[in-house]
Amino acid sequence: MTLYDIIFYLFALITIGSAMLVVTTKNIVHAAFALLLTFFGVAGIYVLLAADFLAIVQIMVYVGGILVLIIFGVMLTNKITSVEIKTGTLNVLTASIVIGVFMGLVVSIMVWTGWYSMPAPIPATTAYGLGETLISDYALIFELLAMLLLIALVGAASIARREKESL
Amino acid sequence: MLQVGLTHFLVIGAILFSLGIYGIITRKNAVMVLMGVELILNAANINFVAFSRYGNFGLNGQIAALFVIVLAAAEAAIALAIVLNIYKTYSNVNVDEISNLKE
Structure with missing residues (x-):
């Protein structure tokens, strides 16, 4: 385990964990802030993939633009009576089963395929x-x-x- | 196995993609559905950049990721404008209750 690996697993944990929070929490404002963490985690993954410019663009456009737009959307489409803004859910059980199978399938394809890998020197x-x-x-x-x-x-x-x- | 390679990034992309689809299917609020779409676009971007790095494609994958970010910005602006209009018309944005295109 080099330092690179440890940092990768840290960012992977941040990204996946907060993405999980985005799609499971009922509070829309919490979901928006978890989405912020997801975007930061993805920016960290870009840095680990030697895409420094793309990481900055990710933070500026997604966090600075799209996320603000989404929070505006949340605020303008709810009657704000308290801090809690909830969303309903539907098809949770069916979706969990289907998406669980789908995720297992895609992940196993990604793991078992012998990808041709030849990293170029990092500019x-x-x-x-x-x-x-x-x-x-x-x-x-x-x-x-x-x-x-x-x-x-x-x-x-x-x-x-x-x-x-x-x- | 613990050595980070191309597979690890692809697995992260796959998991983010699945979570995005889960969000789109199960959430009622249209803004939450948009968040699921953003997750999917980010998953696609991770795959683009990972293949660009490990497949020796130069910078072409990163250019594609830049284009996806631009399209995501345009998509978010248009979609939120539509959601605002839906809210003006129906006073809620639950996607399962809105089944008419016109009042």
Whole structure:
């Protein structure tokens, strides 16, 4: 067990444990904060996979953007009478059985497949290479994604602001 | 077995994916369903980055993960706008009670 392994198991524990909390707790606000921990754990896993830039993007976009958006969604779609905001559940027993079987199947596939593994030497930083690839090989997709993001944000604003009588 | 390799990251991705599907199936609140979708997208991203690191694909896997993050941001914005509209119309966001597209 090297230090790398110990840190990996720590982040794996944080990620899986808090993801478990997200899907089992009934309190929506607790689930949102557990999701925060999950995103941080995934960012740590990115760092262990030598994706430093992606880890920072994960923290900035997911924790700083998407999670705030989700918490806004929680606050705007509930009559807030107390701190507790609950969600109902359905199909718990069936879903547990089916997902348990599914998880066992996928995990055993992942474990028993002889993956071809040939790690490349770790570059000092990935930001330079990512930027260069983004504007050379993936230039068209980059531009299309910019258009898509613009359209999505304009569409979201227009949907959310629409008055009831004009529906 | 304890030596961390590609398999460990793939297993984490698989477990996160299953938990995300579980969340989507069992939660009633639409915002909680969105959280399940975010978990699934993160699981896919872990797989992309893990294969990028261990399969010697250069940075292509990380680029794909970046694109997934952009799409997740767009998806969250649109979905929450729709959820807000549903709340305005039905005064709740329980996905099992909303079966009409129109009032």
